Amino acid sequence: GNSVTQMEGPVTLSEEAFLTINCTYTATGYPSLFWYVQYPGEGLQLLLKATKADDKGSNKGFEATYRKETTSFHLEKGSVQVSDSAVYFCALSAPAYNNNDMRFGAGTRLTVKP
């Protein structure tokens, strides 16, 4: 079945450090891929998305590239800030045109220290 595996946390970085959170997926067909962020006490907010191979999603300095050959969608940011501290979820919906079968990874907690 469809599934997402993301790197286990927690991840602790100093401000301005480089961030990578790994995400790999298993899916039939051609899924859409997403990164969501969850701040304490809140629901999930869409951070970025990519809907086909080689697409790069980007938002607020975060980027992720849809790599079909490695079935990956790693999240990166060149310089993290304290305000980026949150839990990050990789997710997929498949088939790509049908967003009712959304699968999430277990989440990676990021803490950024000043």
Place this chain on the structure above:
Amino acid sequence: DAGVTQSPTHLIKTRGQQVTLRCSPKSGHDTVSWYQQALGQGPQFIFQYYEEEERQRGNFPDRFSGHQFPNYSSELNVNALLLGDSALYLCASSLLAGALNQPQHFGDGTRLSIL
């Protein structure tokens, strides 16, 4: 433009009781999905409603049921509550629009605690 709203914010119940959670979708959205998020885990898909019918269901028992109203709002009902039902319940709305790959928009959730 109001986003997805859920009520109540927090709820405490005891084992065996029944609970109803409510969700109003983002304006313009016609599809509502429900998720269960246990502590430290990612959201797990419960079911989705469109045109007042359950469109797809995840791996949850029949104790979990739902409803969608003509105004697209939705309810999640859980009967015979178990301790393991303690979780954050998230509602997400979207527009069922074919190949547009519409992302789901989430509410802040209802924190359900079972004593």
